[in-house]
Amino acid sequence: MNNSAPSGRPVAVPVSDAQRRIRRNPWLFTAPLVLLCLLVAILVWEVVRGNLSEATRAHWPWRLQLMPEEPLASLLAVAAGAVVARAQYARTVRPMLGWRSEYVAGELPGESKAWSTGVFNGGQHNVGVHRVDYFVVRDGDVLDGPVPEDAWLSLRETGERLAAVGLRPARDYRLVWLGTGFPLVATGTYETISVGVFSKRFIEEVRALHLRIQVVDSVGDTHERILDCLKGAREPVAAPVEQGPAAPAAVPVPRFP
Missing domain, CATH: 1.10.287 (Helix Hairpins)
Incomplete structure (x- = not known):
């Protein structure tokens, strides 16, 4: 799948996914x-x-x-x-918010694999989730600079906008609700907490789905990271390995003296 927008259509400006401190105690x-x-x-x-x-x-x-x-x-x-x-x-005690995405099987109905995204805390101390918001970008959407604050949507508002374009929850996608105070434990491993699963149809209809997660550390500082849940889903190197029909067994050919 081509990762660029069709010719003649505007493309949304990429949103920085660098972690930053947005508030101090x-x-x-x-x-x-x-x-x-x-x-x-x-x-x-x-x-x-x-x-x-x-x-x-x-x-x-x-x-x-x-x-x-x-x-x-x-x-x-x-x-x-x-x-x-x-x-x-x-x-x-500063957290290290990371994310990981890959195609997995069995997360959504159908035989095709779905794109799954998860987050984790790679720091040395636990943090608590303060807020989670979403920003949906479709082909042709224009974004001139930073995302305005009123453009960020809650989980319910995101579901309503996706439903308006014909995408159905639990079939085309699944988003996980992370409540306020949910702990991101510093386990020292790369095990992630799922934040969303997306079908191939969802990836074709939506250019980007930005998730903004804000967490509070042990000293009361608030940190933020914005990640694109669909980043990498269209890259050829990340293409899923679908289970195809088994190859026919080779039939031995008799040989005569």
């Missing part, structure tokens, strides 16, 4: 950083004030001493250490 990231900036500002004030003459420090606002230098230096060191430690720990 405000209490564990913003608060220590704000405290560090505040202490640095106090330190600058005290350094400038300490280099002024006694006569100048006798007038307002230089008469204001916010904090003695010794406790200020100690607090500054503690705040800086907290910010660095938090950054290192956040990197340690």
Whole structure:
């Protein structure tokens, strides 16, 4: 199957599938950083004030001493250490969202194999699913830049849009509902959790089905990855090996002396 759109028809711009952090925990990231900036500002004030003459420090606002230098230096060191430690720990518990797709048999009615896509967490710590959305792209759909937020659909809305083009659930495709809080366990293996199965007819009718999955890690940061569930389904190297009729057994030919 040709992976390009028919001549003269616009093609949707590919959506980046790189994992990215979209939100940080405000209490564990913003608060220590704000405290560090505040202490640095106090330190600058005290350094400038300490280099002024006694006569100048006798007038307002230089008469204001916010904090003695010794406790200020100690607090500054503690705040800086907290910010660095938090950054290192956040990197340690950061998930590694991956996906895998292949043709499998027995997932949908019929003798043909279906394209199955699954996700997994290759990081060192478990994460919880925060949100899952879908974006359907058909041949001829135009996408000039990033996908607008209102274009992402829920599982129910995705089923309604696919039904409008004649694709039937449990026959042409099957999508798995991942609820909020569902754990993506860091098992250290490549075992995936299925997110969808798609028939050959579905692959012919739909150019791309983007799945946006957002997860929350142990420090409260939210990570996101967008994957195309149909990516690779049209590649010749991924073509399914269908079970054909058995080859007839060779009949021995008698030989005469």
